[in-house]
Amino acid sequence: MENHLLVEAANAFGTPIYVYDLPFIAQRVETVQSFFEDFDFRLAYAMKANFNKDLLSLLNKLGTMVDVVSFGEYLQALSVGFSPERIIVNGNCKKESELERYVKDGVYSINLDSYEELLRLEKIASRQVRVSIRVNPDVDPKTHPHIATGLKENKFGVDFDTAHEMIKRINSNKNLELIGLHCHIGSQITEVEPYLEAVVSIKYFAKSVGLNFEVLNLGGGWGIDYGNGKAMSLQEYREKIFPILKELNSKIVLELGRWIVAPAAYLVSKVEYVKRTPFKTFVMLDTGMNHLIRPALYGAKHKILPLYETKGREKIKADVVGPICESADTFRKSYTMPRPREGELVVICDVGAYGYAMASDYNLMPKPKEIIWDGSKLFTSS
């Protein structure tokens, strides 16, 4: 988004604010859909990344599906108009009462995370229900350990032997229809190799048990470039993954979250003041880890750019920090930036995924407002 729009938003709505660029999101959806044009492909947006209602309404209008991981997300998806047949239910700990509702509503698929969950579902599957099995292929996604999910020590999914047992059980139950396999190996993945390992082992598994599945859901995980030049390469993905997907000949579902929305949002913040100690300089912002926890939680490095005139400004090296009473409340350490003055604005970039969604009112500092840019005007999100 252009800087002047972010400044305009801050002037109109105050700071700190999240600003969402909806046309950018529409463009990302279009890009991924045309990337898979040779396949029977469905994008199921992973709404855990950002469950803002205006954003979800846009995706609903664009006709995507949605992946939910909780009953709260399910209700949010329904509330903006997603019909149950366009909702995929994930999550590793589904409650019985929630499963009952998903069965009754007829969701697209309940993705079973465990054998135990299958037993739970069997008890309440009083009518036809479509299920998938989340397999854990024991693949290292080469990402931050907190967001790796496809290693055997992770709590997610089942090993192939257990999946085989589940398939037999599902096939012997007239109310359960196995539509496919699901596999989400992690998030912010910037290499194609882990996906290759995962799809190859799924292929061999399917062959070995004689499974012809309708849907292969490869989860999400595509990494974006936060400023270090590393991102998922679509070209390499096409070269290495497409041939195997073609062989499998099933419908492909991806549950992308971050790749769709991360670069589409900005956290605009005011510099309260610049503090100097004998050891360091700190740029104090009016937003902190309460609004964007990714740096504290994963060591994430988001670009921070000035929204002020930088010509002729001295460059400083500072820790950019927030107002929260924890030393982890640091966005960047020894960050080079033109010296800001009190009251000037900066923007923290690529915060559309797991930004506001993970924000809290810790220290009783309220959450920021969410502002929408729809391509022609800025307004407060409903």
Ligand code: LLP
């Ligand atoms: N599908 C499933 C089953 C998932 O668990 C996730 C993310 C996704 C899809 C979407 O993944 P994505 O395309 O966004 O990578 N809070 C962390 C990320 C946690 C991801 C959790 N699961 C962060 O800020 O990096």
